[in-house]
Amino acid sequence: MRSLKGRDLLSLADLSRDELQFLLDLAVDLKSGKVRLQRRKVLGLMFSKASTRTRVSFAVAMYQLGGQVIDLNPSVTQVSRGEPLQDTARVLDRYLDIMAIRTFEQKDLKTFADYANIPVINALTDREHPCQVLADLMTAQECFGQLAGLTFSYFGDGANNMAHSLLLGCAMAGMNIRIATPVSYPPNPDIVEQAKVLAQGKTEILVTDSPEAAAKDCHILYTDVWASMGQESETAERIPLFQPFQVNQKLLEQADPRAIVLHCLPAHRDEEITDEVMEGQQSRIWDQAENRMHAQKALLASLLGEE
Numbered sequence: 001m002r003s004l005k006g007r008d009l010l011s012l013a014d015l016s017r018d019e020l021q022f023l024l025d026l027a028v029d030l031k032s033g034k035v036r037l038q039r040r041k042v043l044g045l046m047f048s049k050a051s052t053r054t055r056v057s058f059a060v061a062m063y064q065l066g067g068q069v070i071d072l073n074p075s076v077t078q079v080s081r082g083e084p085l086q087d088t089a090r091v092l093d094r095y096l097d098i099m100a101i102r103t104f105e106q107k108d109l110k111t112f113a114d115y116a117n118i119p120v121i122n123a124l125t126d127r128e129h130p131c132q133v134l135a136d137l138m139t140a141q142e143c144f145g146q147l148a149g150l151t152f153s154y155f156g157d158g159a160n161n162m163a164h165s166l167l168l169g170c171a172m173a174g175m176n177i178r179i180a181t182p183v184s185y186p187p188n189p190d191i192v193e194q195a196k197v198l199a200q201g202k203t204e205i206l207v208t209d210s211p212e213a214a215a216k217d218c219h220i221l222y223t224d225v226w227a228s229m230g231q232e233s234e235t236a237e238r239i240p241l242f243q244p245f246q247v248n249q250k251l252l253e254q255a256d257p258r259a260i261v262l263h264c265l266p267a268h269r270d271e272e273i274t275d276e277v278m279e280g281q282q283s284r285i286w287d288q289a290e291n292r293m294h295a296q297k298a299l300l301a302s303l304l305g306e307e
């Protein structure tokens with residue numbers, strides 16, 4: 001293969017006629033598969049909201065699998081200038097092997113997936129956060145040896161992405177799932193229905209406004225911020241409503257003595273969880289954060305057909 005190694009291409013005129021023809025022929029051969037370069041899979045990260053764990057754990061997982069990552073923050077792509085998602089999806093599909101998208105509306109994620117043939121992963125929407133739940137279930141399994149039969153209790157905003165994905169994940173894993181939330185913040189009824197179908201009537205699905213009822217003898221206590229990304233302007237009105245659902249020592253004492261405490265992070269200490277519980281003996285929050293990377297590595301490998 002003719003090498004242009006080390007050369008600049010500042011103008012087309014930097015190429016000789018032969019070199020130009022060589023590049024055009026090589027492009028045709030690469031497109032047809034006649035010439036194959038050593039292939040390293042590429043993950044695109046298109047995040048419209050802030051992220052520490054998801055962004056970094058996906059990137060490190062992909063590097064450790066031998067792949068590459070491209071950060072496609074919408075502010076540096078044409079998406080922020082109004083290029084339709086349908087067009088962006090069809091173009092990125094031609095370059096990338098897999099994409100993880102963090103956005104607001106589930107329907108935007110669906111549009112992207114409908115127009116791209118490559119695997120598209122939900123890296124958090126307002127409706128769901130499935131990658132987080134893979135790590136949460138992995139952590140619970142590490143602590144208790146198995147998932148079936150455990151009782152998982154979530155305290156806080158019942159209408160947010162975490163509550164929704166935990167309802168589905170726990171029901172699927174044969175666990176009892178309890179959502180303790182103010183009556184004005186119930187989970188999406190379609191998701192509760194889906195969880196019931198998954199549970200096949202064999203495990204408990206409870207939505208309650210009693211934190212004590214949810215905590216009684218449970219194995220996992222879980223919480224999340226009271227105002228999710230995009231809802232920051234509602235923080236002040238939400239605090240007094242959610243205060244009774246705080247995960248604190250008193251609540252923890254009502255759980256099974258072996259119970260563990262999880263939080264997807266980022267946390268607001270002394271709002272949804274006390275500093276004492278977060279730093280306490282029963283917290284498994286840092287193992288949970290580490291498991292994001294392992295769970296997503298498994299997800300990437302399997303979606304890319306490496307496993």
Ligand code: CP
Nearest residue numbers: 051052053054264265
């Ligand atoms: N838990 C979680 O998804 O964290 P990030 O928002 O930092 O990615």
Ligand code: NVA
Nearest residue numbers: 160224228229264265
């Ligand atoms: N419910 C939170 C989860 C953050 C990981 C949010 O959407 O902001």
